[in-house]
Amino acid sequence: MMLQPVIAPESPGTAPATPVLEVSNLTVEFPTRHGTLTAIDDVSMRIEPGEILGVVGESGAGKSITGLAVLGLLEAPGRIAGGEIHVAGRRVDTLSEEELTKVRGSEMGAIFQDPLTALNPLFSVGAQLVETIRLHTELNKEEARARALHLLREVGIPAPEERLKQFPHQFSGGMRQRVVIALALAAEPGLIIADEPTTALDVSIQAQITTLLRRLCKEHRTGIMLVTHDMGVIAETADRVAVMYSGRVVETGRVEDVIHAPQHPYTKGLMAAIPSLHDRVETLTQIDGSMPRLNTRPSGCAFNPRCPVAGPRCRRDRPELVAAGPNRAACFLHDGGTQ
Amino acid sequence: MTAPDAILSVDHVSKEFDVSAPWLNRVIERKPRLFVKAVNDVSFSIPRGSCFSIVGESGCGKSTVARLVTGLYSTSGGEIRFGPGTAGRPVRVQMIFQDPQSSLNPRWRAGDIIAEPIREMKLRKTEDETRDRVEDLLRIVGLAADDSAKFPHEFSGGQRQRISIARALASEPELLVCDEPTSALDVSVQAQILNLMRRLQKELGLTYLFISHDLSVVRHMSDTIAVMYLGRIVEMAPAEDLFTAPQHPYSQLLLGTIPDIHAPNRDRDLQAGEPPSPLNPPPGCTFHPRCPLADTRCSREAPALREHGRATVSCHAVEEGRTAAPERSHA
Numbered sequence: 001m002m003l004q005p006v007i008a009p010e011s012p013g014t015a016p017a018t019p020v021l022e023v024s025n026l027t028v029e030f031p032t033r034h035g036t037l038t039a040i041d042d043v044s045m046r047i048e049p050g051e052i053l054g055v056v057g058e059s060g061a062g063k064s065i066t067g068l069a070v071l072g073l074l075e076a077p078g079r080i081a082g083g084e085i086h087v088a089g090r091r092v093d094t095l096s097e098e099e100l101t102k103v104r105g106s107e108m109g110a111i112f113q114d115p116l117t118a119l120n121p122l123f124s125v126g127a128q129l130v131e132t133i134r135l136h137t138e139l140n141k142e143e144a145r146a147r148a149l150h151l152l153r154e155v156g157i158p159a160p161e162e163r164l165k166q167f168p169h170q171f172s173g174g175m176r177q178r179v180v181i182a183l184a185l186a187a188e189p190g191l192i193i194a195d196e197p198t199t200a201l202d203v204s205i206q207a208q209i210t211t212l213l214r215r216l217c218k219e220h221r222t223g224i225m226l227v228t229h230d231m232g233v234i235a236e237t238a239d240r241v242a243v244m245y246s247g248r249v250v251e252t253g254r255v256e257d258v259i260h261a262p263q264h265p266y267t268k269g270l271m272a273a274i275p276s277l278h279d280r281v282e283t284l285t286q287i288d289g290s291m292p293r294l295n296t297r298p299s300g301c302a303f304n305p306r307c308p309v310a311g312p313r314c315r316r317d318r319p320e321l322v323a324a325g326p327n328r329a330a331c332f333l334h335d336g337g338t339q
Numbered sequence: 340m341t342a343p344d345a346i347l348s349v350d351h352v353s354k355e356f357d358v359s360a361p362w363l364n365r366v367i368e369r370k371p372r373l374f375v376k377a378v379n380d381v382s383f384s385i386p387r388g389s390c391f392s393i394v395g396e397s398g399c400g401k402s403t404v405a406r407l408v409t410g411l412y413s414t415s416g417g418e419i420r421f422g423p424g425t426a427g428r429p430v431r432v433q434m435i436f437q438d439p440q441s442s443l444n445p446r447w448r449a450g451d452i453i454a455e456p457i458r459e460m461k462l463r464k465t466e467d468e469t470r471d472r473v474e475d476l477l478r479i480v481g482l483a484a485d486d487s488a489k490f491p492h493e494f495s496g497g498q499r500q501r502i503s504i505a506r507a508l509a510s511e512p513e514l515l516v517c518d519e520p521t522s523a524l525d526v527s528v529q530a531q532i533l534n535l536m537r538r539l540q541k542e543l544g545l546t547y548l549f550i551s552h553d554l555s556v557v558r559h560m561s562d563t564i565a566v567m568y569l570g571r572i573v574e575m576a577p578a579e580d581l582f583t584a585p586q587h588p589y590s591q592l593l594l595g596t597i598p599d600i601h602a603p604n605r606d607r608d609l610q611a612g613e614p615p616s617p618l619n620p621p622p623g624c625t626f627h628p629r630c631p632l633a634d635t636r637c638s639r640e641a642p643a644l645r646e647h648g649r650a651t652v653s654c655h656a657v658e659e660g661r662t663a664a665p666e667r668s669h670a
Binding site: 058059172174175202203204205206207210229230231232233234235236255259269270271273274275276277278280281282283284285286287288290291 | 396397495496497498525526527528529530531533534537538552554555556558559578582592593596597598599600601603613614
């Protein structure tokens with residue numbers, strides 16, 4: 001069966017719809033004994049209803065911290081040092097813990113990497129679903145149970161009546177991740193933060209989960225922030241992508257454009273470093289070195305020590321996101337040259 | 340199926356693990372003994388100087404094969420034979436593990452980690468010669484000679500994997516068993532390590548047994564690929580053939596589901612099903628519950644590996660020419 005072509009997200013000009021997530025100039029800091037480390041440095045992004053934004057980057061790029069900051073789950077001493085986060089038009093970064101607890105789950109759901117640690121091993125899957133549903137809705141026990149059944153069916157778990165009574169250890173990895181997705185959907189939130197949802201799964205199961213996420217996103221008009229290191233998953237799942245490097249968004253654009261016409265030297269290198277399935281090359285393009293640690297981040301553009309085209313200006317000033325071909329990139333190549 | 344210049348031949352090797360309940364539980368609760376056949380009748384041989392890869396999903400037995408070859412596990416049946424080594428000595432085998440964080444001793448300096456096999460096997464006479472050799476090895480893998488005084492935590496993930504490779508090379512091996520060597524690394528660093536491994540293979544004439552779940556990495560590295568499913572090899576073919584014309588339905592499923600950044604297949608049909616538990620594998624062909632081509636014969640009779648062109652496939656459907664059966668989505 002062929003599915004409908006992907007619905008393109010409405011451009012901000014034509015649709016007055018409030019974005020499900022709007023992050024503007026977010027800065028996250030971790031004060032330590034050796035000084036304050038800036039994990040996220042002036043990051044902005046927005047997600048429209050029914051849109052999947054892929055946030056991709058290598059470990060330490062700050063992609064998970066961005067997700068956690070939106071959820072209000074930053075662990076101390078991490079703190080939001082600047083910027084604003086709006087979920088469905090409501091500012092959430094200033095809410096108290098109590099208010100935040102109400103928003104979390106009802107307006108934003110979360111899916112984490114390891115479904116085994118996200119579920120309580122001591123309670124049946126049904127009990128956990130019913131608890132979550134009743135916490136966020138007015139449903140009574142019977143209705144909540146019916147909704148739990150409906151959710152399990154929706155995420156494609158066979159024989160949901162029997163599965164409700166079972167415990168997490170009786171589920172396989174892929175089925176467990178489906179349960180976690182059902183939990184995230186329990187209160188029909190407008191925004192789901194999915195942090196490496198398929199990383200712990202095998203490829204054939206991974207494809208099932210990404211297809212499921214895409215279907216749910218399009219059917220419920222849920223906005224999804226898909227945080228992953230796997231460009232393949234982004235290519236298959238996301239509508240738009242934000243490439244992060246060392247706490248900054250270095251390139252953003254529609255997924256096809258970023259993959260086929262990357263504009264930032266880092267994105268270009270990243271794309272060329274992925275071995276192709278179609279033809280075999282003698283040596284892969286490699287980006288020498290590795291991402292700087294937070295305490296040794298160079299001045300100017302954080303990528304300049306590894307960049308093949310860096311000039312003196314890259315070591316001096318910090319580039320901002322500007323229009324670059326079909327995308328937006330934070331690179332002086334597109335903003336007046338590197339000299 | 341042993342090639343004359345094979346550096347390693349694995350012949351009908353099986354490995355069973357005893358996963359029975361403790362003795363007292365078996366006596367009181369009358370629980371039966373339970374065995375998992377992690378590797379079941381696996382045969383292959385690796386020609387000198389080539390790269391042989393095993394792919395499959397978690398639990399298919401690929402890492403067990405690596406551990407059998409290196410002698411970390413003993414076989415339950417079958418035979419593993421090494422070809423003659425160079426200079427009349429036996430073939431030396433070394434292993435590179437997935438996670439350099441846990442495979443390097445955090446209390447040892449990089450130099451000592453690399454020197455250990457040299458000292459242990461008495462490959463150099465004096466401490467000075469050993470130090471020179473360690474510095475050479477560090478340079479070969481792209482690190483600096485003065486890195487030998489640093490501790491593993493002072494290196495990045497990619498550099499740590501370079502130390503693992505240097506240590507593996509220290510004993511001058513001819514066969515390197517690499518168990519997911521780049522799975523713990525980021526893409527840009529993964530490319531560095533893969534390029535390094537290709538260069539070393541050429542310069543030192545190494546033979547690789549490469550274990551990975553990442554098909555694009557395997558495609559980049561291998562000459563021959565074996566696809567494993569539930570402890571058995573279901574298809575073995577030259578890398579080109581496997582990627583252009585996979586024959587076994589499981590190989591087709593695997594290749595169909597991997598995300599391809601250059602040609603994203605975003606609105607595909609769901610490939611249903613998951614690998615069954617190896618504790619209780621289905622009868623007949625173990626893949627038949629998920630197979631779009633399965634018929635009654637597949638559920639009764641286990642297929643044998645047979646040659647089809649340059650590939651070896653274990654599938655009744657391929658053997659009978661039932662490959663043109665309707666696809667699952669239309670069935």
